[in-house]
Amino acid sequence: MTHSRGVRRARRARIGLKAARLGPRDVLHVGSAGLRSRPARVVLSALGIAIGIATMIAVVGISASSQAQLMRQLDALGTNMLVAKPGEAMFSGEEIKLPKDAVGMVGRIDGVEEVGATADLDRSVRRSEKIPEGETGGIAVKAATERLLAVLRGGTAAGTWLNAANGRYPAVVLGHVAAERLGITEPGRQVWIDDRYFTVVGILDPLPLAPEIERAALVGWEGAQRLLGFDGHPTAVYERSTDASVPSVQRLLAPTIDPENPRNVSVGDPSAALQAKAATEGAFSTLLLGLGGIALLVGGVGVANTMIISVLERRHEIGLRRSLGATRGQIRIQFVTESLMLSGLGGLAGVALGGAATGVYAHTGGLPWVVPPWAVGGGFGATLVIGTVAGLYPAVRASRLSPTLALQTA
Amino acid sequence: MSTSERTHLPAQAGARTSTVVRLSGVTKEYAGGVRALDGVDLTVGAGELLGIVGPSGSGKSTLLHIVGTLDRPSAGTVEIAGHDVAALPDRRLSALRSRHIGFVFQAFHLVPGVGALENVAEGLLYSGLPRARRRALAADALARVGLADRMKHRPHELSGGQKQRVAIARAVVGEPDLLLADEPTGALDSASGEAVMDLLHALNEQGATIAVITHDTEIADRLPRQVRIRDGRIVADTTRGKAAA
Numbered sequence: 001m002t003h004s005r006g007v008r009r010a011r012r013a014r015i016g017l018k019a020a021r022l023g024p025r026d027v028l029h030v031g032s033a034g035l036r037s038r039p040a041r042v043v044l045s046a047l048g049i050a051i052g053i054a055t056m057i058a059v060v061g062i063s064a065s066s067q068a069q070l071m072r073q074l075d076a077l078g079t080n081m082l083v084a085k086p087g088e089a090m091f092s093g094e095e096i097k098l099p100k101d102a103v104g105m106v107g108r109i110d111g112v113e114e115v116g117a118t119a120d121l122d123r124s125v126r127r128s129e130k131i132p133e134g135e136t137g138g139i140a141v142k143a144a145t146e147r148l149l150a151v152l153r154g155g156t157a158a159g160t161w162l163n164a165a166n167g168r169y170p171a172v173v174l175g176h177v178a179a180e181r182l183g184i185t186e187p188g189r190q191v192w193i194d195d196r197y198f199t200v201v202g203i204l205d206p207l208p209l210a211p212e213i214e215r216a217a218l219v220g221w222e223g224a225q226r227l228l229g230f231d232g233h234p235t236a237v238y239e240r241s242t243d244a245s246v247p248s249v250q251r252l253l254a255p256t257i258d259p260e261n262p263r264n265v266s267v268g269d270p271s272a273a274l275q276a277k278a279a280t281e282g283a284f285s286t287l288l289l290g291l292g293g294i295a296l297l298v299g300g301v302g303v304a305n306t307m308i309i310s311v312l313e314r315r316h317e318i319g320l321r322r323s324l325g326a327t328r329g330q331i332r333i334q335f336v337t338e339s340l341m342l343s344g345l346g347g348l349a350g351v352a353l354g355g356a357a358t359g360v361y362a363h364t365g366g367l368p369w370v371v372p373p374w375a376v377g378g379g380f381g382a383t384l385v386i387g388t389v390a391g392l393y394p395a396v397r398a399s400r401l402s403p404t405l406a407l408q409t410a
Numbered sequence: 411m412s413t414s415e416r417t418h419l420p421a422q423a424g425a426r427t428s429t430v431v432r433l434s435g436v437t438k439e440y441a442g443g444v445r446a447l448d449g450v451d452l453t454v455g456a457g458e459l460l461g462i463v464g465p466s467g468s469g470k471s472t473l474l475h476i477v478g479t480l481d482r483p484s485a486g487t488v489e490i491a492g493h494d495v496a497a498l499p500d501r502r503l504s505a506l507r508s509r510h511i512g513f514v515f516q517a518f519h520l521v522p523g524v525g526a527l528e529n530v531a532e533g534l535l536y537s538g539l540p541r542a543r544r545r546a547l548a549a550d551a552l553a554r555v556g557l558a559d560r561m562k563h564r565p566h567e568l569s570g571g572q573k574q575r576v577a578i579a580r581a582v583v584g585e586p587d588l589l590l591a592d593e594p595t596g597a598l599d600s601a602s603g604e605a606v607m608d609l610l611h612a613l614n615e616q617g618a619t620i621a622v623i624t625h626d627t628e629i630a631d632r633l634p635r636q637v638r639i640r641d642g643r644i645v646a647d648t649t650r651g652k653a654a655a
Contacts, residue, residue: 017493017498017502017505017506017509018501018502018505019501019502019504019505019508019536020505020508020536020537020538021538022535022536023540023541025541026535026541030535033521033524036523037522037523316517316519317519317521319519320513320515320519321535321536322480322504322507323478323480323507323511323513324507324508324513324532324533324535324536324580325504325505325506325507325508325509325536325537326504326508326535326536327500327501327504327505327536328500328501328504329501330504330536402480402481403475403480403481404475404480404481407480407515407519
């Protein structure tokens with residue numbers, strides 16, 4: 001007794017008649033008391049918030065994953081490849097050709113590391129001579145230089161690429177779309193071009209930067225000249241330079257190929273289309289995001305509803321706490337904390353759920369799993385705002401409850 | 411405390427430091443003109459054990475709320491532990507309750523799902539003491555009410571009498587200047603009720619000032635001082651020596 005009296009006196013001397021503050025741990029303690037006693041209700045009201053956050057995280061995560069996949073592809077393909085093609089003729093009927101030695105000239109530009117070319121041949125490719133000439137299947141026949149595949153950073157899915165040995169003979173390499181359309185899955189088969197059979201020596205991998213090559217049957221430069229009457233003028237020059245020299249190469253490409261009429265050469269950047277696609281993939285669906293927002297709002301209303309019921313049910317507890325010395329502010333803090341914890345719990349579950357949904361989508365689609373930290377932070381921040389707003393009114397009601405009414409045994 | 415009969419005069423010389431409750435001319439009117447208290451004067455000195463007795467509707471609950479600073483009077487002055495209640499804003503009034511007043515309710519009002527020790531420690535939650543100290547004091551208080559072996563028992567694992575003893579421990583853990591017990595035996599059988607009253611007597615002997623609000627004259631008769639209230643007025647205020655009990 002004497003000991004605790006001493007404590008009491010010391011305490012009074014120290015703090016006088018001033019309401020003590022609740023420490024963070026005590027705030028958490030009183031805030032979670034109501035949640036611990038009704039776990040089922042906590043789960044149900046947090047679920048609304050969780051669904052809203054999960055939707056938003058998944059929408060953002062899925063589009064970010066798709067974008068990351070494209071960016072990764074772009075990284076692998078590089079953005080340092082340019083293509084020069086004959087420009088639009090000033091007068092119709094006039095056929096513009098690139099000079100025969102365009103490849104050599106481009107190769108001498110500073111910074112250019114690889115040069116390749118193709119030339120359109122006005123021929124069709126068919127499975128056999130029995131198939132009518134008109135059924136080309138949309139497959140172009142092109143002559144290709146040996147370095148072309150290196151410039152495109154492509155590879156063969158089967159067989160070999162054109163080389164000095166096979167390039168002189170009736171050998172053909174099929175782009176992967178062309179092979180599919182012709183129904184050829186392995187080298188060794190023969191196809192009918194012009195008036196003779198060519199042997200398929202290779203089938204290419206997909207080439208995202210050069211869809212026109214994917215749809216082509218490629219014959220060696222020399223072979224085309226010898227067997228198909230090709231005049232040696234390229235119709236597309238592909239070059240790859242160092243990243244730093246891309247702008248200067250772009251500027252120099254046309255004047256180098258045709259110093260007299262640079263306008264006769266048009267220069268394109270095939271990666272530009274892919275970059276644009278990546279940008280649109282990143283712009284997630286506003287509609288889905290809106291749906292997530294509505295779910296979140298409904299979840300917030302659910303939390304507010306739960307909190308109001310909680311305040312009604314716990315009148316006695318509120319009265320008791322007031323009699324134990326809780327100030328109105330401390331009662332308010334208790335219920336706002338409870339609301340925050342309720343929606344925060346939903347937010348955490350939502351982040352986990354949305355992350356998992358993105359993971360499943362990415363895994364099945366073979367995409368990298370990307371959930372942007374800003375989406376997680378934003379989503380969780382939104383739940384905290386919702387928790388505060390939803391808890392404020394019930395908390396104010398609780399704090400205004402007359403302690404004498406609250407203590408009445410109903 | 412004197413063991414002989416004496417009257418309680420509010421202005422008694424030298425009583426100021428040892429006066430816990432001083433009510434003068436306290437009137438409480440509710441909306442609609444219901445007058446629950448009508449000019450009540452009451453002084454309670456430190457170390458007293460008194461019963462506030464009256465039938466239901468007599469105004470004794472209103473009196474409890476006003477003495478407990480849970481409600482304010484319509485007229486008159488209320489002074490608790492030397493503080494004029496009318497002058498205090500909510501925060502300071504809450505602090506006053508936290509440090510100077512302990513409540514015991516008929517319905518116990520224990521927090522369900524947590525142990526006796528936590529329930530008692532809850533009584534110090536708003537005192538500003540650190541958690542470890544609160545728990546240590548709570549253990550002491552539980553021992554004082556004879557429940558040292560029930561620290562971890564949750565309310566539903568305790569009998570009615572034990573629950574009320576936990577509630578009493580919670581009320582006295584902060585060593586309040588005044589313990590207000592509102593029908594503390596109302597929800598108990600007579601044996602448990604007896605034990606609770608014995609505990610209140612024992613606490614009083616250790617120095618606690620206790621006011622028991624009851625409609626039960628039998629309980630009131632065993633208390634050293636009885637304040638009888640009817641229709642919002644004090645109709646009798648008698649004190650007898652403890653020796654005569």
